[in-house]
Amino acid sequence: MQSVRIAGGLGFYGDSWRPIRASIERGDVQYVASDHLAELTLAILQKDRQRDPSLGYTRDLVPMLADLLPLAIPRGVKFILNAGGLNPLAAREALLTALKKFGVRLKVGVVLGDAVLERIDELQATGVALSHMDTGQDIASVRERLLFASAYLGAHPLVEALEAGADIVLTGRVADAALFLAPMVYELGWRWDEWDKLAQGIVVGHLLECSGQATGGNFGGDWRSIPDLAHIGYPIAEVFANGDAVISKAPGTGGRVNFDTLREQLLYEVHNPAHYLTPDVDVDMTTLHMEEIGPDQVRVTGASGRPAPATLKIVAGYEDGYMGQAMIGYAWPDALAKAQAAAQIVQQQMQEVGLRSEETLVEYLGYNSIHGPLADPRHTEELNEVYLRIAVRCMDKREAAKLGRLLTPLGLSGPPFIGGAGGMIEPRQLLGIWPTLAPRELIEEYVRVSVEEAGA
């Protein structure tokens, strides 16, 4: 039966592309689909673009492809990446310049139309409320503070770019799994109403979109049993024309692909597994079956699909103040008690200097900074060391910066035995996330695909 082999690329902006080399060299793949955009990433890219309008894409794009293309080109491997972020045209510009330098002739496709910030008023004028998807809140409360708004597109325009001969497809925001669904639809000739096949495709994409999380990384089971994480392989899928798929990884790589590592990734960031909504299909994961058919090989079958939703999800980001933070460490004995005393001193002084914070968080690293109120309060007397971390949210950046200046003097004028102050940490802008919905036709009429030949 006809099939296509696809490698999982990055799982986020900042992830390692070293394991992708193994997938290309030894995994016999035809495509690499790479997810650079976590929900948080657009907030980071927005800050880049604010500084420099020619930025706003993930800048790992060029160094990653510079490293991988020499392996990929002789094997005919194509790339589909959402590295375009908030500025796919600038990403293509940067890539074309690099390809020219390498003397490589390739076709680069770009998908545009996901960015809808400039269209908010127009969308509202057509009667789309754009209220918060979860809370129902009116968007008017954040309208003036919006910095970006991106719709999650489906696989259609990506398939269009492949049909036009693109060797590299660059997108902005698309549903993560759509990066993977596109080559399946293109290579296997699936129709857009073959819901069960599309559902299988989305499940496979979802399993592959977080790189090492499918192959034994961040494994909540017996993590010690996962071999050689230093050389972890990223997941590879072989998908057949009928939708059946086998998940594996390149021979000789570390990590593990089995029922347990894959089922953890299956439900990752999923809400209702019987209705996993994507732009291309409404997926029911509860009908699927995963079976280990060999070492590091799992067959995935039986996901079912229902027609695609009438709306697309938009995620917007808005300014929500600045975080000021500072840290200071204390040594045994009584490390926690000292850190708590220091916290009290700082909070008292915050009041006296009139530091205007909307919100204050006190954490003790080494005790409760990760589990918060669920940390086990027993045996705290004997802790070897505890770091106090205070964070404030202020509407003004200078206000947030005041916090650091209250912690440093504690070295000489606070409880004894500090173990290194964290130093002054520059306040960081905080972005609120605004998820909402819009009728898909209002978004899709603006979606454009362009493919350009570059290089040599």
Next chain:
Amino acid sequence: MKTQLVRLADARSGDKGDKANIALFVPDRATYDLLLREVTAERVRAHFAGIVTGQVERFEAPNVLALNFVLHGALNGGASRSLRSDTLGKSLSSALLRMEIEVS
């Protein structure tokens, strides 16, 4: 007799805006049925008092022997807005494994 969930299940959590999901994975149907009875949405909500401000929903995926919990208002406004160290809620999974349930 009471047992801590860490002895019975594996877990993974993830973020989406201000919501987190935590999936619990068990080795067999008997443990699945036990968790179905003991680890209710209400109990999970009570367990996360002080962290989760909204409701908790539970979804079932018996085909992979898993229960999936969606925690609303779990991430101090969401990763790009949170003051917490664990901005992405990646460790909420292990925090749930602290829960004690009746196994007799």
